[in-house]
Each structure stands twice: as C-alpha cells, then as structure tokens.
Amino acid sequence: MRTSQPRTIYLSEYRPPAFLVDHVDLRFELFEEGSRVHSTLTMRRNPESTDSQAALELDGDRLTFLERVDLDGRQLTGSEFEDQGDRLVIADVPEQFQLTLVTWLEPQKNTRLEGLYKSSGMFCTQCEAEGFRCITYFPDRPDVMARFRTRVEADRAAYPVLLSNGNDVDRGEIEGGRHFVTWEDPFPKPSYLFALVAGDLVEKKDSFTTMSGRDIDLRMYVEPRNSNKCDHAMASLKRAMRWDEEMYGREYDLDIFMIVAVDDFNMGAMENKGLNIFNSSCVLASSDTATDAAFERIESIVAHEYFHNWSGNRVTCRDWFQLSLKEGFTVFRDSQYSADVGSATVKRIEDATLMRTAQFAEDSGPMAHPVRPDSYMEISNFYTLTIYEKGSEVVRMIRTLLGPDLFRKGSDLYFDRHDGQAVTTDDFVRAMEDASGRDLGQFRRWYEQAGTPQLTIRDEYDAGDQVYRLTIRQSVPDTPGQTNKKPQHIPFGVGLLGSDGRSIPLRLSGDDSNVTERVLELTGESHTFEFQGVTEQPVPSLLRGFSAPVKVDYPWSREQLLFLMNHDPDGFNRWDACQRLAIDVITSLVDAPAETPVDPRLLTAYRILVSDPEQDQALVAKMLHLPSEAYLIELSGEADVQAISRARERVLGELALTLRDDLVACYNRNQQSGPYELTPDAIGNRALCNTALAWLLQANDEEGRLLARKQFAEADNMTEQSGALRALVNSGFEQDREQVLGEFYQQWHEDPQVVEQWFSIQASSPKAGELPKIRSLLEHEAFQWKNPNKVRAVIGAFAGQNLVRFHAEDGSGYRFLAEQICRLDDSNPQIAARLVSPLTRWRKFAPAYRGSMKAALETIRDKKDLSRDVHEVVHKSLAG
Numbered sequence: 001m002r003t004s005q006p007r008t009i010y011l012s013e014y015r016p017p018a019f020l021v022d023h024v025d026l027r028f029e030l031f032e033e034g035s036r037v038h039s040t041l042t043m044r045r046n047p048e049s050t051d052s053q054a055a056l057e058l059d060g061d062r063l064t065f066l067e068r069v070d071l072d073g074r075q076l077t078g079s080e081f082e083d084q085g086d087r088l089v090i091a092d093v094p095e096q097f098q099l100t101l102v103t104w105l106e107p108q109k110n111t112r113l114e115g116l117y118k119s120s121g122m123f124c125t126q127c128e129a130e131g132f133r134c135i136t137y138f139p140d141r142p143d144v145m146a147r148f149r150t151r152v153e154a155d156r157a158a159y160p161v162l163l164s165n166g167n168d169v170d171r172g173e174i175e176g177g178r179h180f181v182t183w184e185d186p187f188p189k190p191s192y193l194f195a196l197v198a199g200d201l202v203e204k205k206d207s208f209t210t211m212s213g214r215d216i217d218l219r220m221y222v223e224p225r226n227s228n229k230c231d232h233a234m235a236s237l238k239r240a241m242r243w244d245e246e247m248y249g250r251e252y253d254l255d256i257f258m259i260v261a262v263d264d265f266n267m268g269a270m271e272n273k274g275l276n277i278f279n280s281s282c283v284l285a286s287s288d289t290a291t292d293a294a295f296e297r298i299e300s301i302v303a304h305e306y307f308h309n310w311s312g313n314r315v316t317c318r319d320w321f322q323l324s325l326k327e328g329f330t331v332f333r334d335s336q337y338s339a340d341v342g343s344a345t346v347k348r349i350e351d352a353t354l355m356r357t358a359q360f361a362e363d364s365g366p367m368a369h370p371v372r373p374d375s376y377m378e379i380s381n382f383y384t385l386t387i388y389e390k391g392s393e394v395v396r397m398i399r400t401l402l403g404p405d406l407f408r409k410g411s412d413l414y415f416d417r418h419d420g421q422a423v424t425t426d427d428f429v430r431a432m433e434d435a436s437g438r439d440l441g442q443f444r445r446w447y448e449q450a451g452t453p454q455l456t457i458r459d460e461y462d463a464g465d466q467v468y469r470l471t472i473r474q475s476v477p478d479t480p481g482q483t484n485k486k487p488q489h490i491p492f493g494v495g496l497l498g499s500d501g502r503s504i505p506l507r508l509s510g511d512d513s514n515v516t517e518r519v520l521e522l523t524g525e526s527h528t529f530e531f532q533g534v535t536e537q538p539v540p541s542l543l544r545g546f547s548a549p550v551k552v553d554y555p556w557s558r559e560q561l562l563f564l565m566n567h568d569p570d571g572f573n574r575w576d577a578c579q580r581l582a583i584d585v586i587t588s589l590v591d592a593p594a595e596t597p598v599d600p601r602l603l604t605a606y607r608i609l610v611s612d613p614e615q616d617q618a619l620v621a622k623m624l625h626l627p628s629e630a631y632l633i634e635l636s637g638e639a640d641v642q643a644i645s646r647a648r649e650r651v652l653g654e655l656a657l658t659l660r661d662d663l664v665a666c667y668n669r670n671q672q673s674g675p676y677e678l679t680p681d682a683i684g685n686r687a688l689c690n691t692a693l694a695w696l697l698q699a700n701d702e703e704g705r706l707l708a709r710k711q712f713a714e715a716d717n718m719t720e721q722s723g724a725l726r727a728l729v730n731s732g733f734e735q736d737r738e739q740v741l742g743e744f745y746q747q748w749h750e751d752p753q754v755v756e757q758w759f760s761i762q763a764s765s766p767k768a769g770e771l772p773k774i775r776s777l778l779e780h781e782a783f784q785w786k787n788p789n790k791v792r793a794v795i796g797a798f799a800g801q802n803l804v805r806f807h808a809e810d811g812s813g814y815r816f817l818a819e820q821i822c823r824l825d826d827s828n829p830q831i832a833a834r835l836v837s838p839l840t841r842w843r844k845f846a847p848a849y850r851g852s853m854k855a856a857l858e859t860i861r862d863k864k865d866l867s868r869d870v871h872e873v874v875h876k877s878l879a880g
C-alpha cells in the first residue's frame with residue numbers, strides 16, 4: 001500500500017497545514033487478536049493556510065483496515081472519501097467539523113516497532129517521528145498541536161496497568177473482565193508525543209516538590225523481575241528536575257510524571273508528554289548488573305528525556321528539518337547536567353571523542369548533512385550525530401559567545417516567547433540575539449553548512465619586539481550537494497604557556513589586562529592575532545575545552561605535546577596533548593619497518609601517568625585510553641585498517657611490557673574497599689584497575705591473568721566483573737576466556753541487559769569475535785532478531801567495534817553485514833538502515849577494502865522490496 005518510489009522531501013516545500021486539530025478523542029480497545037482505535041478529531045481550516053479550498057488529507061501507514069468514517073456524526077459512503085493506504089482524502093469538508101475514524105490494527109504482528117506494538121506481553125507505542133499514522137489516519141506533522149483525551153480498554157487480569165499522556169481522570173470496569181482508564185493531557189502537543197502503555201507492570205512511586213511548591217507524583221513502571229533496578233533512574237529524575245529549575249528556571253507542569261521500561265525498542269528512550277518510554281537498557285540499573293558507564297548513561301538519558309518537557313514538548317519543532325531545535329538543545333542541556341553531577345573534564349573528553357571519532361566521520365561521508373538539513377527521504381535516517389551532537393556543540397558555542405548570563409536570558413526569552421508553539425532553529429537563534437543584542441547572522445551558517453571546518457594554525461615569535469603572532473585560517477570542505485562554503489563564526493579558546501609551565505598574560509594590542517585565557521572569535525578566512533609583551537617563545541594551548549567542533553592542524557613537536565600533557569591548566573587539553581602524542585607515535589609506525597622502536601618518550605610519559613597518585617585519577621584513566629582504531633582510521637588518508645591496527649597493537653604491547661610493574665602497582669593502589677560508590681574518584685579508580693588489567697593481559701602476563709580471575713570471581717559490581725571478563729576475552733589465554741564466558745552466562749542468563757553485555761564483549765573482541773563465532777552467537781538461545789538491543793549487541797558491535805575482523809581482507813565481514821541487513825530490512829527497516837553505516841564510507845579505505853565494501857552495498861541495493869530507510873542510505877553511499 002505504500003508508494004513504491006522513495007520521494008525526497010525538501011525544506012523549501014514547507015507550507016503551513018491546511019487544517020488544524022483542536023482536540024483528539026481516542027478510544028483504544030486492546031485485544032489479543034488485534035486492536036480497534038476510535039479517533040474523533042475536532043478540526044477547522046487553518047487561517048494561515050495558503051490554500052483555503054484544500055481537500056482534507058490525512059496521513060496513514062500500514063493500517064490494517066479502516067472500518068468506518070463519520071463526518072459530523074454522519075457515516076460517509078465509500079465514494080465520499082478515498083482510502084489510498086498512506087493517505088485518506090476527503091474532498092468536501094466544511095470550515096469546522098468533527099471527523100470520527102475507526103481503524104483495526106494488528107500490534108502483535110508489528111515487528112517494525114513503530115506505532116502500536118507488543119513487547120514481552122505488553123502493549124506500547126513509539127510515535128516519533130511518523131509512528132502515529134500507523135495507529136490512525138491523522139495530519140501527522142509536528143506543527144499540528146492538539147489536546148488529547150485517551151481512553152484505554154483491555155483485559156483487567158492481563159493488563160492491570162493502562163497508561164497514556166497527561167492526568168488520570170476516570171477509570172472503571174467493563175463487562176467481560178475488562179476495564180478502562182481515561183487520560184487527559186491539558187497541553188496541546190504534536191502527535192509524535194502521543195504514548196500508550198498497557199501491561200502487567202509493578203509500580204515504583206516517589207514524589208517531587210517543585211520550586212513553586214507543587215507536589216508531583218513520580219512513577220516508574222517495570223516488569224516485576226526488574227523492580228530492584230529502578231532506584232538510580234528515580235534519583236536521577238529528581239536531580240534533573242531540580243537542576244532544570246535552578247539552571248533554566250523550568251518547572252514541571254503536569255501532576256504526574258511516568259517512566260516505563262520496555263525491552264523491544266528502536267531508540268534509547270522517548271520523551272512522550274508525561275509518559276517517557278525507555279529502552280530497558282537505558283533505564284534499569286543495579287550495581288551488580290550495570291557498569292559505571294551504564295549508570296552515567298542512564299542518568300544522562302533520564303535527564304535528557306525529562307528536559308525535553310520544555311525543549312521539545314512545550315516548545316516543539318515546526319517540521320522535521322528542525323529536529324536539532326529540540327535535540328541539539330536538549331543534548332546540550334543533558335551534557336551540562338552530566339558535567340555538573342560528575343566530572344566536567346571527563347564529560348568534555350567523552351563528548352569531544354564522540355564528535356571527533358563518529359560525527360566528523362559522518363560529516364565527511366556520503367550522508368553528510370547540515371544541522372538543519374535541506375532534504376530527506378526517510379526522516380528516521382536523520383536521528384544522527386550531526387543533529388544531536390553537532391547540534392549540541394552549536395548551542396554550546398552560542399553560550400560561549402554570549403556568556404552564561406546572556407545565554408540564560410536568551411533561553412528564558414525563547415521559552416516564554418514560543419511556549420505552546422512549533423518553531424524553527426532560526427527562532428531559537430533569534431531569541432538569543434534579541435536577549436543579548438549580539439548579531440548571530442554569520443553564526444547561522446553552523447546550521448546551514450555541512451562539513452567540519454578545518455583550522456590551519458601557524459605561529460611565529462619575534463624576540464626583539466616580544467610579540468607572538470598566531471595566524472589561523474579556516475576552510476569548510478565540500479560535502480554532497482554543497483560546495484564553495486563561506487567562513488563560519490568560530491569561538492576559539494586559547495592560552496600560552498612559558499617554559500616554567502606558567503600561563504602567560506594574553507595582551508592583544510591596546511589591551512593591558514592580565515587574562516591568561518581568551519576566546520578569540522574567528523569570522524574571516526584568515527586572522528592574525530598579535531600578543532604583546534611575551535618574553536619568551538611560548539607553547540600554545542589551542543582550542544581549549546574543544547571550544548568549537550573543528551579540526552586543528554598545527555605542527556606540534558612531540559616535546560611540545562609532552563610539555564602540554566604535564567603543564568596545561570586546561571584538563572581537556574592535557575588529555576588532548578596525550579592523544580595527539582599517541583596518534584603521532586602510532587601513525588609513524590603504520591608504514592615503518594618492523595624494527596622501528598616505539599618512541600621511549602611516550603613510554604616515559606605513560607609511566608608517569610600510571611605511577612602518580614597525586615593526579616586526578618578520573619582524568620588519568622581517560623588519558624591512558626589509546627586513540628581508538630576508528631579515530632586513527634578517521635585521521636588517515638586511505639585507511640589500511642589492518643596496518644593501523646597492527647601499529648596500535650604494537651604500541652599497546654610495548655606499553656604493557658615496559659610498564660608491567662607500574663601497572664601491577666597501579667592496579668593494587670586503586671583497589672577499593674567498602675561499598676560501591678558512583679563518585680568521579682571511585683569511577684576513576686575502577687577504570688584504572690580495568691585498564692591495568694587489560695594492558696597486562698594484552699601482554700599475556702601471568703600475574704595479570706591471576707588478578708583478572710580473582711577480580712572476576714570476587715567482584716560485587718558489574719564494572720569490575722565485566723572489566724575482568726573483557727580483559728580475559730581479549731587475552732591470549734584461550735582456556736580462561738571460554739571458562740569465564742561460560743560462567744558469566746550461567747550466572748546472568750536470566751537478565752537480558754547483562755546478556756546484551758555478554759554478547760557485545762564477544763562480538764567486539766578481535767580474539768573472541770571471529771566471524772564463525774559471530775554467526776554462532778546469532779544462533780544462540782538468548783539471541784532474538786525482534787529485539788534491537790540484541791541485534792546491536794552482536795551485529796552492531798561486530799561491524800562498529802571489531803574493526804580487524806569486520807575489515808577482514810577477504811571481504812567476509814562486509815558480506816556478513818550485508819546479509820544481516822537484508823534479513824532485517826523486512827522486519828525492522830529503521831534498525832537495518834542504521835547498520836549500513838560502517839559500509840557507507842567505503843571511499844575512505846585503501847583499495848584492498850574499497851571494492852568489497854562497495855560490492856556489499858550493491859548486494860543490499862539489489863534486494864527486492866528494499867525499504868525506503870535502507871534505500872536512502874545505500875543509494876546516497878553509492879552515488880557520485
């Protein structure tokens with residue numbers, strides 16, 4: 001029933017909706033064999049519409065059967081409407097009317113997990129971006145905002161809990177052992193924020209008193225087996241609610257806020273008004289089953305979805321080209337929150353790593369698009385790192401340029417001015433301009449131009465005049481459909497260090513202040529900054545705190561990087577200097593003869609890190625992470641994955657051997673006693689122990705093996721247990737590997753979230769994750785094709801993290817991925833399209849890889865009835 005040829009949708013085609021919906025009255029009859037949806041829409045023509053005679057057109061998708069259409073209480077005959085499957089057209093409607101539709105759905109058969117579906121015996125929904133049209137015909141676009149009233153009916157014994165958005169206003173019994181609950185949401189919202197849940201769930205209750213003194217009922221709904229895994233999410237929710245009041249002046253609005261955990265879910269979580277639905281892996285945690293990283297991820301996702309209540313729900317997007325309006329801003333808000341509740345430097349390192357490794361790759365690949373795209377075929381493909389992470393960096397830069405006070409004034413103005421509206425990224429920027437008086441005209445190019453700006457930086461020191469000159473040139477590379485780009489407005493954080501490690505005052509001409517850190521504003525293609533009164537050749541600390549999402553080219557010497565590692569007052573740049581040094585050393589070994597030694601200065605620098613307990617251990621733990629293979633590939637020209645990986649392993653092996661005794665000492669020193677704590681220090685200690693183990697086992701060290709076995713057996717938390725497991729799995733101790741994998745599964749086979757980790761540790765390991773093993777994991781009793789988490793844990797981890805095996809020179813890894821994508825395309829095209837990503841940048845790789853990657857893409861392209869989702873990614877990758 002869907003139109004077969006995928007069509008491109010353009011921002012320039014945007015027109016206001018022809019009709020508005022003031023009220024939606026929904027009634028869901030949920031049965032085992034299917035569900036009936038009664039929908040009554042109170043509608044009127046939109047006075048803003050450019051076409052006052054337009055026919056009424058509603059969106060639909062895979063609705064099993066349209067049972068009935070009534071207009072103002074009169075049933076329409078078949079000739080009075082046109083049911084086109086993906087559209088319902090009624091040519092003749094009055095200015096105002098009530099339209100009632102009755103549709104029949106089969107949620108049990110819905111494997112795409114869009115619209116209404118069943119997961120582990122419960123009904124749930126996912127409507128963003130275009131899932132509501134899978135429930136009933138509707139003007140399914142975010143600029144149509146309506147008040148919803150929803151009555152849910154189901155069997156009382158099987159589905160005691162019936163939820164939807166808003167406040168619970170009525171409930172009662174129905175004949176035949178059934179019951180109903182009616183929910184009313186007083187706030188107008190787009191259909192993508194609609195949600196419904198019905199199931200046999202336990203309720204965990206808490207409460208929160210808002211800044212104006214209102215008591216909010218907080219509830220989590222989970223399956224009974226998960227009732228001990230709710231505390232962390234609930235505590236995170238309360239912290240996030242308080243933080244949003246203090247930092248943004250935003251108070252929660254409904255009387256009740258609910259979180260539901262669902263096992264089968266395409267995304268991480270969804271911010272439906274008052275009823276957030278979470279992927280179980282992004283909300284459930286206890287210290288024995290979740291790692292530190294999972295705890296931190298859960299805290300940030302709970303906060304993110306909660307923050308959407310204002311940045312997304314109260315003020316929403318006019319159209320899907322504006323997706324970053326809600327996502328970029330909300331990711332920025334959750335990253336500020338995580339920085340406040342944890343370590344700000346560590347959070348910045350994590351964000352920058354994600355940007356530089358994955359978003360820069362997206363920005364230079366065939367799917368490159370601006371933060372506000374101009375066109376798309378399938379909007380589900382645009383839930384990207386560019387929209388989310390780069391969008392967040394863009395908001396961060398606005399804050400850097402305005403300063404915290406004016407930024408807060410701007411966000412207040414934005415929320416007040418647009419409350420209850422569907423708006424654009426331009427409206428957001430205008431509010432920032434109006435509140436601050438600053439002109440962000442050129443800054444808007446960050447929303448319009450795709451591609452990562454490149455800064456080429458050169459400097460010179462004039463000892464006679466005591467002047468230090470920094471010349472910065474910028475260029476923005478061409479991307480598909482965009483060439484000859486204009487310079488962007490870039491905030492550039494900088495400091496200068498003297499030979500004693502002290503910061504040098506940054507006096508630009510005519511300025512005699514003593515500031516030692518500045519944010520320079522780059523607007524032209526080239527700038528030269530002259531710093532006066534500099535008495536010696538300084539070492540520059542550039543792009544402090546990753547002040548803009550750009551690439552920096554500066555000819556650092558290894559001596560300078562070692563100096564910055566030890567002296568830069570900016571923690572982020574200390575880490576960055578360490579990364580750059582390691583990258584330089586590894587890269588120089590890629591094509592070098594086998595006997596070329598690893599630079600001893602790198603080994604010494606790492607020895608200092610491993611041995612110095614006075615340093616911030618959380619930062620040290622991050623500094624010890626060698627740059628990933630993925631990042632090294634990103635930095636190289638035509639990437640030879642096997643050669644890059646060998647060079648990296650070589651450095652790792654050398655570090656492990658040389659620092660062996662220091663690693664054992666570091667391990668012992670960072671051992672913790674007492675109860676599990678989630679402070680930055682404790683997290684840093686555990687991370688250091690796990691890194692020490694991983695390195696020792698990299699060198700097949702016998703004492704390391706014993707320490708890992710002991711840690712595995714005695715751990716009282718998942719961070720330690722899985723850290724030991726991962727180290728053993730990646731070691732050459734084959735017998736231990738098989739033994740601990742077996743024991744771990746035996747211990748945790750009833751816990752799906754832990755089993756996901758078990759899958760992922762194997763699939764991402766070059767030692768344990770050879771292709772036949774990956775295939776056997778797909779046959780494992782715990783693997784389920786219907787469950788996106790399992791698919792990601794095996795296929796996603798293999799293609800995204802196990803790069804040596806995925807990029808096997810015979811092309812078997814690529815063929816395997818193509819095969820799985822074709823298999824998934826029919827059942828869950830959203831997930832299938834996401835898995836294509838590792839193949840899309842085939843042009844980036846050396847000739848030995850390129851041909852087979854392209855061939856794998858062609859195999860997918862030629863599949864019969866390819867979904868629009870996969871079609872778009874594959875065709876764009878092969879184009880040009």
Ligand SMILES: [Zn+2]
Pocket residue numbers: 304308326327330
């Ligand atoms: Zn979001």
